[in-house]
Amino acid sequence: MPIQTIEPRRLYRQIADQLRLLIEAGEFPVGARLPPERDLALKLGVSRPSVREALIALEVEGWVEVRMGSGVYVQSLAGAPRASLTAESPLETIRARRTIESELAAEAARNPVPALVDGLREAVSAMEDEARAGSVPIRGDRLFHLRVAEMANNAVLVRVVGELFDERHNPLSVKLGDYFENPESWAVAITEHRRVIDAIAAGDEQGARDAMHRHLSCSYDRLTASWPGAADALRTE
Numbered sequence: 001m002p003i004q005t006i007e008p009r010r011l012y013r014q015i016a017d018q019l020r021l022l023i024e025a026g027e028f029p030v031g032a033r034l035p036p037e038r039d040l041a042l043k044l045g046v047s048r049p050s051v052r053e054a055l056i057a058l059e060v061e062g063w064v065e066v067r068m069g070s071g072v073y074v075q076s077l078a079g080a081p082r083a084s085l086t087a088e089s090p091l092e093t094i095r096a097r098r099t100i101e102s103e104l105a106a107e108a109a110r111n112p113v114p115a116l117v118d119g120l121r122e123a124v125s126a127m128e129d130e131a132r133a134g135s136v137p138i139r140g141d142r143l144f145h146l147r148v149a150e151m152a153n154n155a156v157l158v159r160v161v162g163e164l165f166d167e168r169h170n171p172l173s174v175k176l177g178d179y180f181e182n183p184e185s186w187a188v189a190i191t192e193h194r195r196v197i198d199a200i201a202a203g204d205e206q207g208a209r210d211a212m213h214r215h216l217s218c219s220y221d222r223l224t225a226s227w228p229g230a231a232d233a234l235r236t237e
Helices: 011-024 037-044 048-061 090-110 114-132 138-150 155-169 171-180 183-201 205-223
Strands: 064-067 071-074
Touching: 011 037, 011 048, 037 048, 048 064, 048 090, 048 171, 090 138, 090 155, 090 171, 090 183, 090 205, 114 138, 114 183, 138 155, 138 183, 155 171, 171 205, 183 205
Parallel strands: none
Antiparallel strands: 064 071
16 A cells, blocks of 8 residues: 555544544434534634534534534434545635735735726625625625735736635535625625725725725634524534
């Protein structure tokens, strides 16, 4: 058997695998409710957001079912073996984007070419159009963040921003968004985008940096808020 490269496992994957082994061993039988998110975090010595990602991963894989207002329950083990999810952590991705894109916003504010600023406004208008049509405004959102990156005149950074943004389409991110994103949260996000544009248009480097940092921090907070309609079994506060 050939030697294979050892790769570090993502934290949420380590948590998910440990919970999966407990399920397979009968520690949590079919139909059982898993301990609350906060209790799992304390027992495992990890953050609640990491536990949340692990639970979402187990749900995507079919090991558990999240029942709003009730808890997380073990699913029947009958059927085909479940493939392990290896997607990037949505929350780690947001933190990476915050580090990179905050500086890109400041860079954009150093040379706020009016035509390029207009392009940012067009992207946000596209977001509003998508939202009004009842769609998730992903295309306009992606366009906005790419155009901020393009103002830095660095093709490598544009590619990085695009690749990080596109992690939104991995199964873990999609499921997380299904629970925590809604028309109201997107309306707030659109307002946050406009604050970034205002700072860039004014040539305010620090203001643009802060506005982008705040926007992505709020995005993180929205995905780590209390589960919608959750009872104490799911609460994170």
